[in-house]
Amino acid sequence: xxxxxxxxxxxxxxxxxxxxxxxLRGIDRNGSLRKAAAEIGMxxxxxxxxxxxxxxxxxxxxxxxxxxxxxxxxxxxxxxxxLLMESYKVFREExxxxxxQLYEKHFGEMFRAE
Amino acid sequence: xxxxxxxxxxxxxxxxxxxxxxxLRGIDRNGSLRKAAAEIGMxxxxxxxxxxxxxxxxxxxxxxxxxxxxxxxxxxxxxxxxLLMESYKVFREExxxxxxQLYEKHFGEMFRAE
DNA sequence: GGGCGTTATCCTTATTTAAGGATAGCGATA
DNA sequence: TATCGCTATCCTTAAATAAGGATAACGCCC
Numbered sequence: 153x154x155x156x157x158x159x160x161x162x163x164x165x166x167x168x169x170x171x172x173x174x175x176l177r178g179i180d181r182n183g184s185l186r187k188a189a190a191e192i193g194m195x196x197x198x199x200x201x202x203x204x205x206x207x208x209x210x211x212x213x214x215x216x217x218x219x220x221x222x223x224x225x226x227x228x229x230x231x232x233x234x235l236l237m238e239s240y241k242v243f244r245e246e247x248x249x250x251x252x253q254l255y256e257k258h259f260g261e262m263f264r265a266e
Numbered sequence: 267x268x269x270x271x272x273x274x275x276x277x278x279x280x281x282x283x284x285x286x287x288x289x290l291r292g293i294d295r296n297g298s299l300r301k302a303a304a305e306i307g308m309x310x311x312x313x314x315x316x317x318x319x320x321x322x323x324x325x326x327x328x329x330x331x332x333x334x335x336x337x338x339x340x341x342x343x344x345x346x347x348x349l350l351m352e353s354y355k356v357f358r359e360e361x362x363x364x365x366x367q368l369y370e371k372h373f374g375e376m377f378r379a380e
Numbered sequence: 381g382g383g384c385g386t387t388a389t390c391c392t393t394a395t396t397t398a399a400g401g402a403t404a405g406c407g408a409t410a
Numbered sequence: 411t412a413t414c415g416c417t418a419t420c421c422t423t424a425a426a427t428a429a430g431g432a433t434a435a436c437g438c439c440c
Binding site (some may be wrong): 154162163200254259 | 360
């Protein structure tokens with residue numbers, strides 16, 4: 153038995169969460185949405201739709217696109233995107249810690265004896 | 267913008283969460299799975315499958331069934347079911363409080379100015 | 381101007397999950 | 411023994427979500 157959870161920002165639907173966070177991290181490392189998606193086992197298709205959708209809900213762009221060019225193009229995380237990404241990074245870690253504590257407090261004993 | 271989340275116990279899939287909790291509460295009040303389901307807008311079908319599935323995952327019964335009888339039958343929450351229900355009640359409340367605090371801490375400022 | 385890899389879309393097909401209808405069986409009680 | 415409301419299932423349909431193929435456009439660079 154263990155605790156499971158999902159946490160996300162909501163504004164007319166999911167506006168930011170684990171998926172977008174991982175995607176932004178990958179873009180940051182690779183300079184490419186396509187590569188970032190491949191890296192986390194997500195189809196480019198899905199990744200593209202995801203970023204597009206949540207940008208619409210957030211109301212500001214998370215990445216700056218470069219279509220064409222010597223390397224074919226690429227994407228970089230915007231400053232607001234980076235700010236959100238960094239905040240979420242700390243937030244998710246603190247959430248993880250506190251939820252583990254609460255689980256232990258309320259259910260640890262109940263499910264340890266089995 | 268606001269925080270959204272789901273928290274549940276997992277053992278070979280969802281083993282307990284908000285849905286089952288509300289269902290147990292309803293059974294406690296009504297003495298009937300059917301009435302409890304109707305009360306929270308869930309079909310009896312779905313409710314029956316839900317209870318059955320999570321009982322399998324938990325490994326112990328949440329309710330005791332009475333098939334037939336003067337009133338047609340009914341269900342009552344078992345003692346272990348009640349224990350789980352009560353623990354979850356407090357757990358979920360503390361989760362709510364702490365997640366609200368963390369959201370405020372990390373995103374309150376970011377999304378207040380808009 | 382041709383090549384290349386990326387972004388930008390569209391569209392079709394699976395897969396999963398939700399919804400709901402239908403029906404049998406049960407057993408205390410009147 | 412007939413009634414009544416509930417549990418126990420099965421089965422079909424609908425809806426939402428995921429998966430993935432296909433293709434156009436773009437623009438630096440050789």
